[in-house]
Amino acid sequence: MATRILAVDDDPVNLKLVQATLKQAGYDVFTASNGPEALNRADEVLPELIVSDVEMPGMNGYELTRQLRQKTSTAQLPIMILTSHDTVQEKIKGFEAGADDYMTKPFEPTELQARIRVLLRRVTALPGESQKIKGKTIAVFSLRGGIGTSTIAANLATGLAQMWGGGVGLIDLVLTSGQSALMLNLPLRKTWGDLSRAPVGEMDAALIEQVFLPHASGAFVLASPNRPEQAELITGEKVSHVLTVLKERYHYLVLDLPHDFSATTLAGLDNADEILLVLAPEVASLHAATCALDVFDTLKYPRNIIRLVLNWTFERRGLARKEIEDALQRMIDVVIPFAPDAFVHAINRGAPPILETQPTALGALFEDLAYFLSKPDHQKQPPAKPSALYQRTAARVAQRQAKK
Ligand SMILES: Nc1ncnc2c1ncn2[C@@H]1O[C@H](COP(=O)(O)OP(=O)(O)OP(=O)(O)O)[C@@H](O)[C@H]1O
Ligand SMILES: [Mg+2]
CATH class of the missing domain: 3.40.50.300 (P-loop containing nucleotide triphosphate hydrolases)
Known part of the structure; x- marks a missing residue:
């Protein structure tokens, strides 16, 4: 079964772009166009990773990240912030809210795919207690x-x-x-x-x-x-x-x-x-x-x-x-x-x-x-x-x- 990713963006064109990029990499992509919808969708589809825009009416991406971190079901989920803001202060805001990675728009599709792969590997590739590695x-x-x-x-x-x-x-x-x-x-x-x-x-x-x-x-x-x-x-x-x-x-x-x-x-x-x-x-x-x-x-x-x-x-x-x-x-x-x-x-x-x-x-x-x-x-x-x-x-x- 393909890995499930939830993409959040209020701009339908951007949302399509992210969706297409991730689909191309073989993921099962779900979408939401604002924060509250994303929180509901997360409960429904149990995504393994979330990619979120920052500027959205009502609840912005940082607030969404914070709320996801507070819910037990999504507290550990890898979250990637995707935004047109590229100042260091903005990045820090994203990380402080609990994001795991940060990418600026416009993005290179291959870079987004690579970063998502890395974030997912972090949660899946590491062995459990029972399978120790001899590093x-x-x-x-x-x-x-x-x-x-x-x-x-x-x-x-x-x-x-x-x-x-x-x-x-x-x-x-x-x-x-x-x-x-x-x-x-x-x-x-x-x-x-x-x-x-x-x-x-x-x-x-x-x-x-x-x-x-x-x-x-x-x-x-x-x-x-x-x-x-x-x-x-x-x-x-x-x-x-x-x-x-x-x-x-x-x-x-x-x-x-x-x-x-x-x-x-x-x-x-x-x-x-x-x-x-x-x-x-x-x-x-x-x-x-x-x-x-x-x-x-x-x-x-x-x-x-x-x-x-x-x-x-x-x-x-x-x-x-x-x-x-x-x-x-x-x-x-x-x-x-x-x-x-x-x-x-x-x-x-x-x-x-x-x-x-x-x-x-x-x-x-x-x-x-x-x-x-x-x-x-x-x-x-x-x-x-x-x-x-x-x-x-x-x-x-x-x-x-x-x-x-
Ligand atoms: N083979 C090389 N040819 C040209 N430049 C090199 C080469 N190897 C390293 N450098 C350059 O030398 C500089 C010092 O390298 P680096 O920072 O890796 O060294 P270091 O021993 O870790 O230094 P530091 O003492 O700051 O910890 C860097 O600017 C690096 O790009
Ligand atoms: Mg050094």
Whole structure:
């Protein structure tokens, strides 16, 4: 049976447009042309998601959202606000009323479809208590700042989500002004800050997931707090607990770590199954990587969980790969070329290179990295509905294997 969606709009043309877009994606669409009618329709048709306009005579979309949140039958329903207002204040109003996502009109039909898919996945794809997942945690780390840690984490998380159909959390552990959500163009309506006051004992999956921000790739982001005083309340113990809880519910957790060995960073590293140590081909970065590897040795992290990623954040005259490998006495696993246009473009659009509509060489590199870091049981079997990203990555992997 198709998923039921209730679309609410007082403008018949808009309503038709939303209806057609959602029908095209295979949903069963019901409509209402004002707030009170929507509340009645919701009781009748028990929708699994509601898309609502804001400006409507009588009861506006925010009020409707508030009322839906107060009714037990619709309290948990994903609600998408669709409106011609595109100011930040308006968006905040929508989120404060309890909306889960916000899109401005005129909308791109494919974007609306993608966002709806993500919102629905959030409620349906997560396993219940009985079906625990053995998730893999990948930490992205460097003691030196500004050399692409967050960029790599965001690309990896969105790539894994596209590759395996969701089930990925990008956890920003840069607790003072982390950029993960910003990089993916997600409004900071919920963050770690909203969890910061909760005692560890009360942090269950439902509470944690309430503050997740869904991204169109299918990944979720646990964003850095808005205010430094909230960051101070987040302890290593809390981080460890959150990661342990999420690991049973998500296939992958990607950690964007700060450039220090604070208690919360260590909690992230301790929980990691694999650590990507990022370095740029310059002396200061090499020094930072040496220090980090020393600390990893002291902490007795197995050497085989550490991968070296050489990121060319500048154009030329960097240290040679061989020189770096000799100094560290370790092999570099991945080299990311200098690609200013791709990254600046991505930052401005809030979309990582891996999700470019036209596949690029850089995108392919991140896709391969995501595949390389995927769980063995994933690599063994294609996903039920292989995405375009999965298909082209698998084709490259097969080609390389054939050459060997
Ligand atoms: N290979 C690359 N080529 C060109 N620019 C890059 C490359 N990798 C990263 N950058 C750019 O370098 C800057 C820093 O990247 P990013 O924010 O990911 O690093 P970071 O280590 O997380 O920084 P911070 O210390 O702020 O946490 C960004 O503007 C990013 O777009
Ligand atoms: Mg960063």
